[in-house]
Amino acid sequence: TVVDAKTNEDLTRSILLQIILEEEANGVPMFSSSVLAQIIRYYGHAMQGMMGSYLEKNVQAFTDIQNKFTSSAAGALEGKPFSPEMWTQF
Numbered sequence: 001t002v003v004d005a006k007t008n009e010d011l012t013r014s015i016l017l018q019i020i021l022e023e024e025a026n027g028v029p030m031f032s033s034s035v036l037a038q039i040i041r042y043y044g045h046a047m048q049g050m051m052g053s054y055l056e057k058n059v060q061a062f063t064d065i066q067n068k069f070t071s072s073a074a075g076a077l078e079g080k081p082f083s084p085e086m087w088t089q090f
Contacts (some may be wrong), residue, residue: 002011024031030040042051 002015003009005072023029039051039055042048045051
């Protein structure tokens with residue numbers, strides 16, 4: 001959580017969006033131009049709320065699966081953590 005000290009305004013969303021922008025601009029982007037264009041098209045559309053909820057639930061499901069896989073893999077790898085490099089190979 002990021003809060004402006006003077007105005008007490010919550011800046012969390014703005015900061016998180018800025019981080020995404022910087023990450024997308026540097027290195028290997030997570031989103032293709034096509035996906036970004038499709039997401040933008042939902043702004044102002046009647047389905048905007050549903051799209052946001054859909055994305056949020058699917059990211060959470062992906063995170064849950066990743067956590068379960070990592071927990072299971074930890075035992076198989078004799079306690080070694082499942083590194084980002086291993087995820088890339090997977």
